[in-house]
Amino acid sequence: MKALDVLCTMAEVSGDFIRRRVVSNVWPALSTSLERMNGMSLQSGKLYKHTVNFKLQKTVLTSLDVLICELDMGDVELSEISAAVLPYLDVRQPRELQEAAVRIFKALATADPDATWLVLSDAVGCCLLPPHPCLTSVKLGTERRPKGIQYSGVVMDLVCELSCCIWRKYIM
DSSP states (O other): HHHHHHHHHHHHHGGGGHHHHHIIIIIHHHHHHHHHHHHHTTOOOOGHHHHHHHHHHHHHHHHHHHHHHHHHHOOOHHHHHHHHHHGGBTTTTTTHHHHHHHHHHHHHHOOOOOOHHHHHHHHOOOOEEOOSSOOOOOOOOTEEEOOOOOBHHHHHHHHHHHHHHHHHHHHH
């Protein structure tokens, strides 16, 4: 856990210098860890917050938003991060992990708002509403949608916020 703190500090200081190492050596281990522990934290009791697994998950999720902001990650890495973190937006996850996941998606939205909007919109199965009534709405496909995840209203708030930003970008 301290190693992630050091890595975040290195990313803040050296920026893109360590990006390749993080992407090739660190991210695969973090991704595997997040995916493996996702099931453990899902619908866990109040005592789960005192376990090493919870502390590790929280540290990894908290570190990811720093790494996204400090390192110039490519589309592939951002897509992999969003896929690994999406299950942590489930309402059955501990509140601290959900909040960390929201911060990560906000960092992803800063790096690539279009892709982040698409991932979240696809996950919740929403429609793209046009800015003008003469245009038709577009229903997104949900073939990549994770099964059994219950999203909170925070996810829809993020989708709406990103929708407004995206429409403004194309209208102006």
